[in-house]
Amino acid sequence: MISKIGLIGYGKMGSSLALGGIKSGAIRKESMIVYDQDRERTNVAEKFGLKVASSLAEIFESEALILAVKPKDLPALLQDNRSKIVEKSPLLISIVAGIRVKHMLSFLGNAPLRVIRVMPNIAAAVNEAMSAFYANEFVNKDDVAFVESLLSSVGKSIRIESEDELDTITGISGSGPAYFALMMNILEKVAVDKGLSEDMARVLAAQTCRGAATMVLSGGCSPLDLIKMVASPGGTTEEALRVMDAKGFSEIVGEAVSAAIEKSRRMNRP
Numbered sequence: 001m002i003s004k005i006g007l008i009g010y011g012k013m014g015s016s017l018a019l020g021g022i023k024s025g026a027i028r029k030e031s032m033i034v035y036d037q038d039r040e041r042t043n044v045a046e047k048f049g050l051k052v053a054s055s056l057a058e059i060f061e062s063e064a065l066i067l068a069v070k071p072k073d074l075p076a077l078l079q080d081n082r083s084k085i086v087e088k089s090p091l092l093i094s095i096v097a098g099i100r101v102k103h104m105l106s107f108l109g110n111a112p113l114r115v116i117r118v119m120p121n122i123a124a125a126v127n128e129a130m131s132a133f134y135a136n137e138f139v140n141k142d143d144v145a146f147v148e149s150l151l152s153s154v155g156k157s158i159r160i161e162s163e164d165e166l167d168t169i170t171g172i173s174g175s176g177p178a179y180f181a182l183m184m185n186i187l188e189k190v191a192v193d194k195g196l197s198e199d200m201a202r203v204l205a206a207q208t209c210r211g212a213a214t215m216v217l218s219g220g221c222s223p224l225d226l227i228k229m230v231a232s233p234g235g236t237t238e239e240a241l242r243v244m245d246a247k248g249f250s251e252i253v254g255e256a257v258s259a260a261i262e263k264s265r266r267m268n269r270p
């Protein structure tokens, strides 16, 4: 049973995971301690009632350590604190994109530490995240149960057996909220340009996005079925889809998402 959780990096993703986990009851507020080099961020954590570590040394006392810094900051964080981390041997939970377990452990002298790599997404803040995780060979059942309960408390979670799949998952669901946000932003802009209020435009776009997702997730239809259900022959939806098709919308989106996946693959090659 993991009862002391340290979080390094209280930024957009780290705070979303912590707040989501606490709101849902998977993490007790008292069992979490956070550290961030940015004082403004730790002030926010303190206001929420979280314990803030005064130094990194304090956070290494944790049984599980969530690493939520940017990829560029992880190597130094691990190398500079190598002896402390290896001595305490906490379960390391990395949400950092593009740094493989083997690469992480190389910064820690290749010590046989328990590591779980997670690719969550920002919707953890509202308990609607899509997360996938990969556990290395040293991880035990309790570690997996802890991570599964944390991730499923903030949304949906799947365990994967091949670390390579994390690149595709990063490009699909890690970055994905931004793709749908872009689509919502376009719908909002058009609505406002055509004379609707900003408030109305926002709810029209966002609720429509949620409704489409709920229809697919409920298992009632595939995305293609949904298109057929909405686009009646000679109607308005068909007209929009005709323009999208003529302008290469599907190719553009497909290429963009593949570029994100390739970027993750390149980041993963040290």
Ligand SMILES: NC(=O)c1ccc[n+]([C@@H]2O[C@H](COP(=O)([O-])OP(=O)(O)OC[C@H]3O[C@@H](n4cnc5c(N)ncnc54)[C@H](OP(=O)(O)O)[C@@H]3O)[C@@H](O)[C@H]2O)c1
Pocket: 008, 009, 010, 011, 012, 013, 014, 035, 036, 037, 038, 041, 068, 069, 070, 071, 073, 077, 095, 096, 097, 098, 119, 120, 121, 122, 174, 175
């Ligand atoms: N944002 C997403 O949607 C998303 C989705 C999936 C995965 N991720 C992953 O989550 C990780 C965090 O992303 P984010 O968007 O939350 O970044 P962020 O908002 O920039 O938060 C990272 C925080 O960590 C702090 N930090 C950096 N080095 C530190 C150190 N050595 N000790 C203590 N604090 C340190 C940063 O401080 P400074 O600002 O001073 O550098 C910053 O406050 C990334 O690795 C990313 O790949 C993000």
